[in-house]
Amino acid sequence: MALPELLERLLTTPGPSGQERAPAVVWREAAEPVGEVSSDVLGSSWVRVSGTAAGPSLAVVGHIDEIGVVVTHLGDDGIAAVRPVGGFNPHVLVGQRVDVLTRDGPLPGVVAARVQKLRRGRGEERKPVEYEDLFLDVGAKDGDELKKLVRPGDAAVWHGAPLPLHGSRVASRAFDNRIGCYVALEAARRLAERGGGPGDFIAVAAVQEEVGDFAGSRTSAFATEPQVALAVDVTHANDVRGGEPEDEGKVVLGGGPTLSRGPSIHPRVFELLYETAEAEGIPFAVEVTRGTTSTDADAVYLSRHGVATGLVSVPLRYMHSPIEMVDLEDIERAVQLVVAFALRLEPGISFAG
Numbered sequence: 447m448a449l450p451e452l453l454e455r456l457l458t459t460p461g462p463s464g465q466e467r468a469p470a471v472v473w474r475e476a477a478e479p480v481g482e483v484s485s486d487v488l489g490s491s492w493v494r495v496s497g498t499a500a501g502p503s504l505a506v507v508g509h510i511d512e513i514g515v516v517v518t519h520l521g522d523d524g525i526a527a528v529r530p531v532g533g534f535n536p537h538v539l540v541g542q543r544v545d546v547l548t549r550d551g552p553l554p555g556v557v558a559a560r561v562q563k564l565r566r567g568r569g570e571e572r573k574p575v576e577y578e579d580l581f582l583d584v585g586a587k588d589g590d591e592l593k594k595l596v597r598p599g600d601a602a603v604w605h606g607a608p609l610p611l612h613g614s615r616v617a618s619r620a621f622d623n624r625i626g627c628y629v630a631l632e633a634a635r636r637l638a639e640r641g642g643g644p645g646d647f648i649a650v651a652a653v654q655e656e657v658g659d660f661a662g663s664r665t666s667a668f669a670t671e672p673q674v675a676l677a678v679d680v681t682h683a684n685d686v687r688g689g690e691p692e693d694e695g696k697v698v699l700g701g702g703p704t705l706s707r708g709p710s711i712h713p714r715v716f717e718l719l720y721e722t723a724e725a726e727g728i729p730f731a732v733e734v735t736r737g738t739t740s741t742d743a744d745a746v747y748l749s750r751h752g753v754a755t756g757l758v759s760v761p762l763r764y765m766h767s768p769i770e771m772v773d774l775e776d777i778e779r780a781v782q783l784v785v786a787f788a789l790r791l792e793p794g795i796s797f798a799g
Contacts, residue, residue: 447613447614447774447775447778448774449608449610449616449774450628450632450774450777452472452476452628452631452632453624453625453628453777454608455472455476456469456472456473456510456620456624456627456628457608457618457619457620457621457624458607458608459472460512460514460545460547460552460603461510461511461512461603461620462511462512462513462514462516462531462532462547462601462603462656463511463512463513463514463531463532463653463654463655463656463657464511464531464601464653464654464657465547465601466489466510466511466653466654467489469510469624469627469651470485470489470490470491470510470651470653473491473510473627473631473651474491474493474651476631477491477493477631477634477649479635480493480495480631480634480635480638480649481493481494481495481496481634481638482494482496484669486665486666486669488653488654488661488662488665489653489662490510490650490651490652490653490662490663490665490666491510491650491651492505492648492649492650492651492666492670493631493634493648493649494646494647494648494670495634495637495638495642495643495646495647495648495649496642496646497642497643497644497645497646497647498641498642498643498644499644499645499792499793500644500645500793501643501644501645501791501792501793501795502645502672502673502674502791502795502797503645503646503647503648503670503671503672503673503674504643504645504646504647504648504672504673504674504675504676504787504788504791505648505649505650505666505667505670505672505674505675505676505746505753506629506630506633506634506647506648506649506650506675506676506678506784506788507626507630507650507652507663507666507667507675507676507677507678507742507743507746508623508624508625508626508627508628508629508630508650508651508652508677508678508679508742509623509626509627509651509652509653509654509655509656509662509663509679509742510623510624510627510651510652510653510662511532511623511653511654511655511656511657511662512532512603512619512620512622512623512624512656513530513531513532513533513534513603513622513656513766514530514531514532514601514602514603514604515528515529515530515531515539515544515557515580515582515601515602516528516529516530516531516599516600516601516602517546517582517596517597517598517599517600517601517602518598519598520589520592520593520596520598521581521589521592522588522589523588523589524583524586524587524588524589524591524592525581525582525583525586525592526581526582526583526584526592526596527578527580527581527582528557528580528581528582528602529577529578529580530577531601531656531657532656532657532766533656533766534766534767535766535767536559536575536576536577536579536580537559537574537575538766538767538768539557539580540557540558540559540575540580541556541557541558542556542557542604542605542768543555543556543604543605543606544556544557544582544602544603544604544605545602545603545604545605546582546584546596546600546601546602547600547601547602547603548595548596548597548600549597549600553584553595553596554584554605555582555583555584555585555602556582556583557580557581557582557583557602558580558581558583559575559579559580559581560579560580560581582596582602584596603619603620604619604768606618606619606768609769611771613773614700614773614774614775615699615700615771615772615773615774616771616772616774617764617769617770617771618768618769618770619767619768619769619770620770621680621762621770621771621772622656622679622680622762622765622766622770623655623678623679623680625678625679625680625760625762625772625777625780626677626678626679626680626760627651628777629678629758629760629777629780629781629784630649630650630651630678630784631649631651632781633647633649633781633784633785633788634647634649636781636785637785637788637789643788643789643791644788644789644791644792644793645673645788645791645793647788648670648672650663650666650667650670652666652742655741655742660742660744660745662742663677663742663745663746664745664746664749667745667746667749667750667753668749668750671750672746672753673753673754673797674715674753674754674755674791674797675743675746675747675753675754675755675756676715676719676755676756676757676758676784676787677739677741677742677743677746677755677756677757677758678757678758678759678760678780678784679741679742679743679757679758679759679760680759680760680761680762680765680770680772681697681704681733681759681760681761681762682697682761682762682763682765683697683698683699683761683762683763684696684697685697685698685699685701686763694733694734694735695731695732695733695734696731697731697733697761698731698761699761699762699763699771699772699773699776700761700773700775700776701729701730701731701761701776702723702728702729702730702731702775702776702779703728703730703731703758703759703760703761703776703779703780703783704730704731704732704733704758704759704760704761705719705720705723705730705731705732705733705756705757705758706732706733706734706735706739706743706756706757706758706759707732707733707734707735708734708735708736708737708739709735709736709737709738710735710737710738710739710743710744710747710755711735711739711743711747711755711756711757712747712754712755712756712797714754714796714797715754715755715756715797716756718756718787718790719756719758719783719787720732722783722786722787722790723783725786726782726783726786728779728782728783728786729779730779730783733759739757741757741759743755743756743757754797758780758783758784760772760776760777760780761773761776
């Protein structure tokens with residue numbers, strides 16, 4: 447199974463939180479043949495496929511930003527200090543090649559960590575790498591040269607193309623959450639091909655999810671006013687060593703998308719997703735939350751007077767790393783589920799109370 451062309455373009459276009467313009471342009475260009483494309487001042491984008499009846503409007507939201515690092519200080523030695531944009535284990539970045547997003551275009555660099563000097567014979571242990579130990583080296587010979595190449599606030603993301611693995615599995619940076627943006631737009635495209643669903647379908651590529659305030663989904667939900675919404679994101683596949691299926695449920699790579707169930711998930715939306723997956727023969731798992739979900743769903747369901755919201759997630763191994771791994775079959779099943787769900791939103795369906 448080949449990596450879809452649009453998803454590959456999204457994965458290879460850098461866009462950390464706050465600097466998502468480039469992948470947003472890719473997404474909007476792909477959305478132009480699908481329906482009416484709009485965007486807001488924060489950089490979120492959406493495309494609307496008009497409905498054929500008076501069914502409730504449905505927004506399907508993915509976030510287009512990715513994690514990265516940002517330059518915070520330019521040293522006289524030609525080395526730049528960096529800090530995280532979004533969360534990741536700092537040791538994952540040590541020894542990685544990165545692309546620095548400068549005003550003159552991408553600049554190659556490497557990230558290393560502060561050297562820990564140990565005294566022989568003292569039995570000392572190395573301390574875990576912290577964010578403040580990380581630094582960026584672009585090859586500048588001194589601070590003056592560095593200042594000609596990089597500015598404070600320039601972000602950097604992991605360098606490298608998606609890596610096809612055995613069967614239908616692929617490793618890449620930025621699957622979190624270019625997957626959600628791809629699923630939303632691909633579902634919109636398939637609905638448009640068949641003339642639309644019962645109600646309007648709004649595919650959203652939201653900005654600034656990884657920095658924690660869900661700014662893009664918050665403003666786009668306010669602007670588009672959906673009656674029903676699905677956030678599409680990734681979730682930890684816990685079929686690896688150290689996985690904890692008893693905490694939130696068993697999530698298996700290749701086992702189909704997960705449906706979240708918990709206090710912030712509308713129970714009728716969950717049940718309709720569950721019934722749809724069963725009727726369509728789409729394999730899935732139930733993921734249990736005990737509060738909010740740490741996804742765009744947390745902002746969307748509180749928009750205006752409240753939106754009936756669900757969460758569909760694609761299993762992902764090694765989240766927030768340059769080797770995030772997915773099974774392409776799970777992505778395709780997520781698209782199928784979203785399309786089938788949209789077609790069930792017939793006029794008169796109620797999510798009240």
